[in-house]
Structure formats: C-alpha cells, structure tokens
Amino acid sequence: MNVAVFRSMAPVFPKMASPVRSACCVVLAAVVVVYAQRHSQDSHPQYERVGADVTMKCGSMDWDAAVTWTVNGTDIDESHLNGSYLILKNVNLSQSGQYSCYEGSSWHLKYQTYLRVGTPPKEPVLMCRSNNYPKGFYCSWHLPTPTYIPNTFNISVIHGTKDMVCEKDAMPKNRCHIRYLQLFSTVKYKVTLTVTNALGKNFTTLTFDEFAIVKPDPPESVVAKPVPNNPRRLEVSWQNPSSWPDPESFPLKFFLRYRPLILDTWQHVELSDGTSHTITDAYAGKEYIIQVAAKDNDIGTWSDWSVAVHATPWTEEPKHLTTEAQITETTHTRTHTHTHAPGETVFIKCSFHDDWRLWVLFPFHLERVVLAACFRAWCWLSWRRHGNSIEGGHTHSLEPALGLKP
Amino acid sequence: MLNVTGELSGDSWGIFTFLCAALCNLPALPALNCSEELGAGQSIQQTYDLTRYLEHQLRTLAGTYLNYLGPPFNEPDFNPPRLARAERVPSATVDLDLWRGLTDNARLAANYRAYSRLLCYLRVLDGQVGTAELRHRLAHFCASLQGLVLSIGGVMSSLGYPLPAGPAGPPAPPGAHAAPNDFLKKMDDFWLLKELQTWLWRSAKDFNRLKKKVPPAVVTLRLEARGF
Numbered sequence: 001m002n003v004a005v006f007r008s009m010a011p012v013f014p015k016m017a018s019p020v021r022s023a024c025c026v027v028l029a030a031v032v033v034v035y036a037q038r039h040s041q042d043s044h045p046q047y048e049r050v051g052a053d054v055t056m057k058c059g060s061m062d063w064d065a066a067v068t069w070t071v072n073g074t075d076i077d078e079s080h081l082n083g084s085y086l087i088l089k090n091v092n093l094s095q096s097g098q099y100s101c102y103e104g105s106s107w108h109l110k111y112q113t114y115l116r117v118g119t120p121p122k123e124p125v126l127m128c129r130s131n132n133y134p135k136g137f138y139c140s141w142h143l144p145t146p147t148y149i150p151n152t153f154n155i156s157v158i159h160g161t162k163d164m165v166c167e168k169d170a171m172p173k174n175r176c177h178i179r180y181l182q183l184f185s186t187v188k189y190k191v192t193l194t195v196t197n198a199l200g201k202n203f204t205t206l207t208f209d210e211f212a213i214v215k216p217d218p219p220e221s222v223v224a225k226p227v228p229n230n231p232r233r234l235e236v237s238w239q240n241p242s243s244w245p246d247p248e249s250f251p252l253k254f255f256l257r258y259r260p261l262i263l264d265t266w267q268h269v270e271l272s273d274g275t276s277h278t279i280t281d282a283y284a285g286k287e288y289i290i291q292v293a294a295k296d297n298d299i300g301t302w303s304d305w306s307v308a309v310h311a312t313p314w315t316e317e318p319k320h321l322t323t324e325a326q327i328t329e330t331t332h333t334r335t336h337t338h339t340h341a342p343g344e345t346v347f348i349k350c351s352f353h354d355d356w357r358l359w360v361l362f363p364f365h366l367e368r369v370v371l372a373a374c375f376r377a378w379c380w381l382s383w384r385r386h387g388n389s390i391e392g393g394h395t396h397s398l399e400p401a402l403g404l405k406p
Numbered sequence: 407m408l409n410v411t412g413e414l415s416g417d418s419w420g421i422f423t424f425l426c427a428a429l430c431n432l433p434a435l436p437a438l439n440c441s442e443e444l445g446a447g448q449s450i451q452q453t454y455d456l457t458r459y460l461e462h463q464l465r466t467l468a469g470t471y472l473n474y475l476g477p478p479f480n481e482p483d484f485n486p487p488r489l490a491r492a493e494r495v496p497s498a499t500v501d502l503d504l505w506r507g508l509t510d511n512a513r514l515a516a517n518y519r520a521y522s523r524l525l526c527y528l529r530v531l532d533g534q535v536g537t538a539e540l541r542h543r544l545a546h547f548c549a550s551l552q553g554l555v556l557s558i559g560g561v562m563s564s565l566g567y568p569l570p571a572g573p574a575g576p577p578a579p580p581g582a583h584a585a586p587n588d589f590l591k592k593m594d595d596f597w598l599l600k601e602l603q604t605w606l607w608r609s610a611k612d613f614n615r616l617k618k619k620v621p622p623a624v625v626t627l628r629l630e631a632r633g634f
Contacts, residue, residue: 184498184608298610
C-alpha cells in the first residue's frame with residue numbers, strides 16, 4: 001500500500017522546481033537531527049530518591065575528558081566532579097533541575113538531563129461513601145505525604161466474583177464513582193487502590209458492605225427565623241440534600257442541635273420525619289446557633305453537620321424586630337404592625353369582620369358574639385402591652401404612621 | 407393535615423368546612439367499608455416497626471452466635487465466597503430497577519415467602535445449638551420472626567391479596583442438605599444470619615414504599631362519602 005502511495009505521489013514531485021525541493025529536504029533533515037539530539041538526552045526525566053547518591057556521566061565522553069557541568073544554567077563547582085562524572089551525594093529536593101554537560105573548550109553540549117528528586121509513594125488513604133443511595137457510591141483518595149514526582153493511581157472494585165468499573169470523575173480529581181447494579185447485596189465490595197511512580201508503588205484495600213458506607217450529605221438551605229410574638233421560639237426549616245435521589249422510598253431522619261452563643265453545651269432533637277421544627281425553649285433575646293444533620297432512616301451513618309445558622313428569638317424591643325414592615329392577614333382580623341423609632345407614634349387597627357366562613361364554623365349567633373368579645377379583649381391586651389403610644393379599638397381607621405402601604 | 411393556627415388559607419378552610427358537612431351527614435349513610443384500608447395503613451406501620459425491632463435484636467443475637475461459632479466467623483472483615491449450597495437461603499439481593507417496579511402484591515409476597523423459609527431454617531438451628539443462653543435468644547427471636555410473618559400476612563389479607571403458598575415445613579426433608587462437615591455447617595449458619603440481616607434492611611425499605619402507596623384514612627373516608 002505504501003508503494004502505491006509513493007507511486008501516486010510521484011507525479012506531484014516533478015512539478016516542483018529542483019532547487020526548492022532540495023532546500024526543503026535539507027531543512028527537514030536539519031530539524032529532525034536537532035530534535036533528535038535535544039530529546040535523546042532529556043526525553044525522559046531522571047528520577048532519584050531523596051537521600052540517594054547520583055552519578056551522572058557526560059554522555060559518551062571519556063572519564064578524563066575536560067567538561068563543565070551546569071545546573072539550571074549555573075556552573076557547578078569542580079569539587080563535585082570525579083573526572084568528567086558529576087557526583088551528587090545525598091540528594092535533596094532543592095537539587096532538582098536541568099543538568100547539562102559541556103565539552104571544556106568547544107562548549108558543545110554533550111549531555112543533558114532533567115533530574116527530579118522525590119520519594120516512592122507511602123500507603124495511600126482511601127475513602128468510599130454512598131451519599132446517593134441507592135444509586136451507587138464514590139471512592140476518593142489521596143497520598144498522606146507528597147512524593148514531588150508524578151504519580152498514577154489505579155483503582156479496582158471487586159464484588160464477589162465480578163469486576164466493576166469505577167468511572168473517574170473530572171472534578172474533583174482523585175475520585176471515581178460506581179453505580180449499583182444490585183441492591184441489598186450480602187456480598188462485600190472490595191476496593192483496591194494502587195499508586196505507582198518512578199521510584200516505587202504502594203496500595204491499600206477497603207472491604208465493606210453496601211449498607212455500611214451510606215452517609216448522606218448534610219441538609220441544605222437551613223433557615224432559622226424568629227416567631228412573631230413568641231419570645232422563646234425559633235422556627236427552623238431545611239431541605240433534603242440535593243444529592244439524595246429518592247427521599248420518598250429512602251426517607252431521611254434528622255438531628256437538630258442548637259445552643260445560645262454564650263453557652264457551650266448543645267441541645268439535641270431527633271426528628272424522624274418532616275423538614276422543619278420549632279424550638280420552644282429558647283432563652284429570650286439570646287442569639288442562637290443551629291445546625292442540622294441527616295441520616296437514612298434505617299442504615300448507614302449520620303451526615304456531617306450542616307452550615308450553622310444564627311437566629312435570635314423575637315423580642316418586644318424595637319431594635320430586635322426586622323426592618324421590613326410585616327403585614328399579617330388572618331381570616332378575621334386586620335392588624336397593621338410597623339417598626340418605629342422610639343418616640344414615634346404607631347397606630348394599630350383592630351377590626352372584626354363577619355366572614356362567611358365563620359358562619360359555617362359557628363352557626364349560632366351567641367357563639368359569634370362570644371368570639372367577637374374574646375377578640376376585642378385580646379386587642380385590648382395587645383394595646384396595653386405595647387404601651388401608651390398606640391391607639392386601638394373597633395371603629396378606629398388607620399393612617400399608617402410611616403406612610404407605608406397597607 | 408390542617409394546621410389550625412392564627413392564619414388559615416382559603417383552600418384549607420374549604421376542605422375543613424366540606425369535611426364538617428360530610429361528617430354531619432355521616433350517620434345517614436350505610437356502614438362504610440373502610441376499616442380495611444384504615445387497618446392496612448396501621449398494619450404497614452406496625453410491620454415496619456417490627457422489622458426495625460427484629461433488626462436490632464438480630465444484631466445482638468448474631469454477635470453472640472458468631473462468637474459461639476468462633477473464628478473466622480466472628481471476624482469483622484470475614485468475607486467468604488458464596489458457595490452454591492448457600493443459594494438455598496432466600497436472598498434479598500435484587501436488581502435495582504426490578505425492585506423499584508415491584509407491585510405491592512409482589513413486594514409483600516417476596517417478604518412473606520422469604521421470612522417463612524428463614525424461620526424454618528432458624529428453627530432447625532435452634533434444635534442444634536449448644537449453650538442455653540443461645541437457645542433462649544434464638545427461641546425469642548424465632549417467636550418475634552413468627553410475629554413478623556403473621557403481620558405481613560395480615561397486611562396482605564387486609565389489602566385483598568392472597569397469601570403465597572408457603573412451605574409448611576422445611577422445603578426438603580431435614581438432613582437431605584445437611585453439611586458434610588463441621589466447617590461447612592458453620593458456613594451455612596453464617597450465610598443464614600447474613601441473609602436474615604439483609605432481608606430485615608430490605609424490608610424496612612419495602613415497607614417505606616408501601617407506606618406511601620396505601621391511601622391515607624381521611625381521603626378514603628371522603629371518597630366513600632361521595633359514593634352515596
């Protein structure tokens with residue numbers, strides 16, 4: 001086939017002018033020679049162990065030839081030379097670099113190498129975890145100490161007699177994931193990680209059951225809010241971690257911990273379902289720190305704690321209220337509550353509407369009268385609590401003191 | 407579930423009032439046949455709780471029993487290959503998609519069959535065990551496991567599914583599959599306990615799925631009320 005190619009190319013060549021053809025060939029040859037010369041010396045870096053003794057020969061030069069060695073362009077003192085050989089004793093990491101050997105008088109480059117000093121790998125650290133049960137699991141690894149030279153990692157997963165493929169992740173590096181083909185397996189998984197570099201190799205093995213490595217990610221979007229008019233409550237809500245694929249069939253249970261910033265001991269609550277909880281025993285006015293963790297209802301271990309959120313329960317002092325106006329509408333009251341600077345006047349309107357839905361619940365007139373009376377009493381008590389700057393009552397209509405929309 | 411606090415949305419009010427109206431008219435209806443659905447929901451929860459209790463009990467029992475068998479069976483990283491003879495014990499292992507797609511009937515039947523057979527094997531074990539303490543524990547566990555089988559049967563009946571034709575006794579005459587030597591006998595026991603443990607984990611997940619699928623009592627009531 002090659003002959004055919006040449007034959008097909010033959011008609012092309014005569015078309016080129018002869019001198020141009022020659023020049024092209026010469027240039028091409030020169031490039032090839034230079035390339036070969038440069039890369040024959042340092043196409044492969046030279047790897048040596050920390051603490052080893054290294055002897056470098058100047059290519060094909062005789063032992064008694066006059067040569068000069070340089071490292072990264074700097075001349076090396078003759079005391080390191082034994083004839084034309086360069087002797088490096090007990091090398092350390094700082095001696096990595098490009099070593100070149102030049103013939104004494106002509107300063108021709110005779111030999112060049114890139115020396116990299118490193119260590120063989122120590123036993124790697126391997127961790128496997130299923131944060132997306134029952135989809136699969138991932139394994140991640142790292143070296144406990146750096147080797148300072150390139151390493152390659154090879155991972156193998158065996159399930160009983162079957163070899164499984166662990167697909168490497170692009171990000172983060174040093175991680176791979178496996179999909180479960182079968183669930184509820186009694187046979188253990190055996191994961192072996194081998195790390196190899198130019199100076200040696202090492203490996204580690206993990207053997208585990210499907211259930212033992214289940215550990216969800218921490219809950220997400222933890223939010224803690226004060227509860228209006230309740231100085232000892234905090235409302236906490238969160239979401240299932242997004243990596244957990246099927247919370248319907250594999251529900252999570254949660255562990256909540258909270259403490260005021262000023263104390264060191266945590267209080268704990270375990271919740272078997274739901275993604276919210278109201279703390280009812282908070283100390284009034286104290287800032288709290290709150291965290292949540294998750295676990296599969298039946299198997300595995302608890303997740304790490306979520307990001308901590310801070311919250312302070314509602315208090316009556318104005319400076320603790322939120323700065324936005326809050327307008328709460330219930331089925332039978334309309335109440336405007338405004339934040340205000342001390343000294344400003346705030347108005348509250350309490351009105352009682354006979355809503356149609358009340359008629360269904362309380363079909364008797366007497367019940368509705370009683371309800372209205374209770375409500376008015378409550379309004380009056382609220383007024384008393386908020387002090388003299390507030391006016392309340394059934395027939396008062398309202399002008400919002402701060403010019404805010406109702 | 408209605409949260410009757412200070413604020414009620416319009417939808418919740420609508421449902422609440424409808425229910426009140428329905429309840430008021432209830433005595434006029436013929437007797438509702440909804441006790442079975444109500445029963446099923448509760449039974450599933452009870453069965454789930456029972457599997458969790460058994461799983462907890464098994465942990466202690468297995469620890470004691472494996473110590474009785476001695477090394478290497480009581481070593482935590484003991485990972486023997488699964489021999490062909492171990493295939494007799496019903497395995498919980500199942501293809502992921504297959505497990506997801508199981509019908510309620512198939513799911514319950516698989517559990518019922520598995521535990522019936524596991525119970526038989528455990529009873530055989532009970533007769534052979536040496537120490538009194540182990541016999542006592544095994545007997546207690548067998549009783550609880552019997553309760554689980556009955557509970558699953560109860561759920562199936564209340565949902566209208568036929569009970570699978572379970573083996574009344576061991577599937578083969580006792581002694582037909584007896585281990586040829588002491589070590590293999592211990593291996594059999596090891597795999598029996600392992601499969602039992604895995605089945606209990608699987609059942610927890612099975613019953614979680616079933617809990618979601620059996621309709622809640624309130625909705626059932628409303629549908630029945632409309633039926634008149």
